Amino acid sequence: MNRAIRYSSKKVFLIALVIGILPLALGIPLVYLKSVSDLSRTSNTAAHEAFRQINVMLSEAEAAAKELSDITGLPCSQAAKPLREAVATYRFLRATSLATDNKVYCSSLYGSDVNITVNPHDYLRGRLRLIDQTASGSKTAALILRTQQAHKSALVSIDGRHIQDALHLIDKKSNLSLKVGNHWMTQNGVVDNPPFENEPTAPRSVVSNEYGFTVSAAYPAGTLFSHTLETYSIILGLLLALGMFSGLLTYWMLGRVLAPSIELQRALSADEFVPFLQPVFSSTSGKCIGAEVLVRWNHPHEGIITPNSFIPLAERSNLIIAITRRLMHKTAQQLAPHASRLEQPFHIGFNVCAKHFENFDLVDECILFLKAFKPGTVILVLEMTERELVKPTPTALELIERLHELGVKIALDDFGTGHSSLSYLQRFKVDFIKIDQSFISMIGADALSVHILDSILDLALKLDLQVLAEGIETEEQRDYLGACGVDYMQGYFFAKPMPVSEFLKTILNHPDFSNKTAWTDSHSQTGKRLTSPVR
Structure with missing residues (x-):
C-alpha cells in the first residue's frame, strides 16, 4: 500500500x-x-x-x-x-x-x-x-x-x-x-x-x-527580450501566477480524489469523523426537543470538512456504513451521560443512505445505540434521503418493520425534491417528513413554491404525518411555518450545527437559549395544522 x-x-x-x-x-x-x-x-x-x-x-x-x-x-x-x-x-x-x-x-x-x-x-x-x-x-x-x-x-x-x-x-x-x-x-x-x-x-x-x-x-x-519584459511583464507575471495556481490547484484536487478509499480508511482509523448537532425545536413550546446528527471530517491539515465533500466518496467506496456506525457510537458515548437533563424524550436523528437498507446490520447498530440510554429518554430517528433511491426490496421492507418494533422512527428527508415521495410514504411507513430547504427559502418570494409547500402540509395532515421544516433562516419563514402548524423546525435562524460539547454547554448551561425561539402568543398554536396558512 x-x-x-x-x-x-x-x-x-x-x-x-x-x-x-x-x-x-x-x-x-x-x-x-x-x-x-x-x-x-x-x-x-x-x-x-x-x-x-x-x-x-x-x-x-x-x-x-x-x-x-x-x-x-x-x-x-x-x-x-x-x-x-x-x-x-x-x-x-x-x-x-x-x-x-x-x-x-x-x-x-x-x-x-x-x-x-x-x-x-x-x-x-x-x-x-x-x-x-x-x-x-x-x-x-x-x-x-x-x-x-x-x-x-x-x-x-x-x-x-x-x-x-x-x-x-x-x-x-x-x-x-x-x-x-x-x-x-x-x-x-x-x-x-x-x-x-x-x-x-x-x-x-x-x-x-x-x-x-x-x-x-x-x-x-x-x-526582443528587453521589449518583451518591458511591454508584457504583467502578462508574463499573470502566466506564471496562472501556471503556479493551476499546478497547485491540480495537485490539491488530485490529492483529494486520488485513492479516496485509502484516505477515508485512514480517517476512520484515526477517528477523524466527528458528530455535529443541529438543534431541532418544537414550534409550539419553543424548546429544543432534539437534534440532527451531522458528520464532519476533522482533517489534520484542512480542518473541518463538510459532508458534501466526502459523503459521495464514502458511498462509492462502501465506507458510509462504517462512518455512520462510528458516528452513532460517538454520539451515544457523548450524549448518554447528559440524556436525563435533556427534554424528554429527546429526538436524535441520523442520516442513512440506500446502502444501509441492503442488510440488517443497521438494526444491530440501532440496538447498540439505544442501549446506551435509559429507556424512554431518547427517540432514535433515521432520515432517509429522497435524493438516493431506496429500493423496496424484501430486505428493506423487513428492516423497516424491525426498526419500528424497536421504537425507531423513520423520517423522509428532502421531501418533495425527489422522484418517489408518495411511493416512499406508502411502502416504508414513514413517521416524519422533512420539508426541503429549497421550498422554505422561497417563502415570501415565490408564490408557486409556497403553493407546493401548502400542498405538502395538507398531505401530511391527511396522512397523519409529523412535519419538520429544515433550513429556516429568517423570522418570516419561522412565523409562516408556525402559522401553518409545522411540528418541528431547524435551521441557521435558530442555531448552526455545532460540536456535541458546545451543544450540551448551550442547552444545559443556558436555559434561556430556548427563549430565542419562543413564540409570541399570536403565533402559538395548539398543534392543529391549518389547511390555509395565515399570511
Whole structure:
C-alpha cells in the first residue's frame, strides 16, 4: 500500500507539473510572436516614415535644382545671389552650386573662389551622393542632389542635420539609417561600413525607385527580450501566477480524489469523523426537543470538512456504513451521560443512505445505540434521503418493520425534491417528513413554491404525518411555518450545527437559549395544522 501511495503521489506531482507548465508553454510563444510582431511593425513604420521625410527633403531640393538650372552657365557674379537666395528660401538646403563640364565654378558658400571637379560616377545614378563633411569643419554630413542638362549641372546640398534629426526622432531604438551608394548615414553620423551587421532583429528596408536611396531600420540583438519584459511583464507575471495556481490547484484536487478509499480508511482509523448537532425545536413550546446528527471530517491539515465533500466518496467506496456506525457510537458515548437533563424524550436523528437498507446490520447498530440510554429518554430517528433511491426490496421492507418494533422512527428527508415521495410514504411507513430547504427559502418570494409547500402540509395532515421544516433562516419563514402548524423546525435562524460539547454547554448551561425561539402568543398554536396558512 505504501508503494502505491508513493507512486500515486509521484503521478499527481507530474500531472500537476504539466498543468502548471501548460499556461507558460502556450502563453510564452504567443507573447514572443506578439513581441516580434510589435518590433516588426514599429521597424516598418519607422522606415516608411523616415523614407517619407527624406523624400520631402529631396523633392524640395529637386525644386530648387530646377530653378537653378535656368541660371547655370551665367557668370558667378550674376549667379551668386540666386544661389544664396535658394538656400534662404528652401528650409532644408545647406548650399547650392553650379558646374559646367563637371567643374564647379560658383557656390553659395564660396562664390567664384571654388575649384572642385565633379565626378558623375561618385553619384548614385549620377544624381545622389552622401558625403561626410566633418573633415572640412562641418559637424554633419550632407546629401547632394545633382541635376544635369547637357554639359551644365546644378548641385543642391541638403543639410545632414535634418536627415539625422529625422532618423533620430522617429524612433531612437530602431537604428534608422540612410544608404546612398556605399555610404550610410545613421542616427550618429556617416559611416563607411554597413551599420546592421550586429542588428539582426526586425530588419526592414524601403528603396526609392526615383532616387535609388534605401532607408533601413533594425534592432540590436537582445531588443526582443528587453521589449518583451518591458511591454508584457504583467502578462508574463499573470502566466506564471496562472501556471503556479493551476499546478497547485491540480495537485490539491488530485490529492483529494486520488485513492479516496485509502484516505477515508485512514480517517476512520484515526477517528477523524466527528458528530455535529443541529438543534431541532418544537414550534409550539419553543424548546429544543432534539437534534440532527451531522458528520464532519476533522482533517489534520484542512480542518473541518463538510459532508458534501466526502459523503459521495464514502458511498462509492462502501465506507458510509462504517462512518455512520462510528458516528452513532460517538454520539451515544457523548450524549448518554447528559440524556436525563435533556427534554424528554429527546429526538436524535441520523442520516442513512440506500446502502444501509441492503442488510440488517443497521438494526444491530440501532440496538447498540439505544442501549446506551435509559429507556424512554431518547427517540432514535433515521432520515432517509429522497435524493438516493431506496429500493423496496424484501430486505428493506423487513428492516423497516424491525426498526419500528424497536421504537425507531423513520423520517423522509428532502421531501418533495425527489422522484418517489408518495411511493416512499406508502411502502416504508414513514413517521416524519422533512420539508426541503429549497421550498422554505422561497417563502415570501415565490408564490408557486409556497403553493407546493401548502400542498405538502395538507398531505401530511391527511396522512397523519409529523412535519419538520429544515433550513429556516429568517423570522418570516419561522412565523409562516408556525402559522401553518409545522411540528418541528431547524435551521441557521435558530442555531448552526455545532460540536456535541458546545451543544450540551448551550442547552444545559443556558436555559434561556430556548427563549430565542419562543413564540409570541399570536403565533402559538395548539398543534392543529391549518389547511390555509395565515399570511
